[in-house]
Amino acid sequence: MPLYKTIHPNSQTTVKIWKITESYDELLAKVNLKPNALERVLGMKSELHQRGFLSVRWLLQEFGYTDKDLFYDEFGKPHLKDGKQISISHSFNFSAVIISDSIIGIDVEKQRKKIAVIAHKFVDYEFDYLDKNTDDYINKLTVIWCVKESLYKLYCKPGLSFKDHCLVIPFNMDDAETMAWIDYKEAKKRYNIEFFEFEGFTCAYAIA
Structure with missing residues (x-):
């Protein structure tokens, strides 16, 4: 399938989302991988992960980039050789890339009821405004996870905790935006977050 969605949050930032309908062989034939990237994808046991990896490329x-333009630092954060900022995510049959002049983070997640089981691992303050009895409880938990994951990718420092150091202020699902904070060691900063839902998935991205 061609590109699923393109978003321009501002003049320096672009988000692109791909719906992965291609087979592993189709994807592999369309991308030019560095030797270490090819070794990595061939070593993956799950075809779902292989297709996600290749769809990002x-x-x-x-x-307008290739796999050769992409590299990772010692913390696992992706970078582009031209100095542009990049963040990457994939979940099941969707992948997303955001590129900007600003520091950014993005996450895509499938909406699943089992997120309620692990909510205590990444939610703290947010329980004050969440209501488990509402129809949108799972959707809101998924947004909170995506927001905190995008902040984690943006900040990318060892020891940052979703539960203890990332805070999402109250929001409504139809707001399509919220604010969040990182409060960790020397860092105390507010971020504007945009989020949206599509085909049973949630995407959120943070821009510094």
């Missing part, structure tokens, strides 16, 4: 090509 396809998205890079949509931006």
Whole structure:
């Protein structure tokens, strides 16, 4: 399938989302991988993960980059050789890439009821405004997870805790935006977050 969605949050930032309908072989034939990236994808046991990895490289090509333009630092954060900021996510049959002049983070997650089981591991303050009895409880938990994951990718420092150091202020599902904080060691900063839902998935991205 062609590109699923393109968003321009501002003049320096672009989000692209791909719906992965192609087979592993189709994706592999369309991308040019560095030797270490090819070794990595061939070593993956799950075809779902292989297709996610390859679809991200396809998205890079949509931006005008190749796998050779991408590298990772010692914390696992992706970077582009030209100095642009990049963040990457994939979940099941969707992948997303955001590229910006600003520091950014993005996350895509499938909405699943089992997130309620692990909510205590990443939610603290947010329980004050969440209501387990509402129809949108799972959706809100998924937004909170995506927001905190995007902040984690943006900040990318060892020891940052979703539960203890990331805070999402109250929001409504139809707001499509919220604010969140990182409060960790020397860092105390507020971020504007945008989020949206599509085909049973949630996406959120943070821009510094």
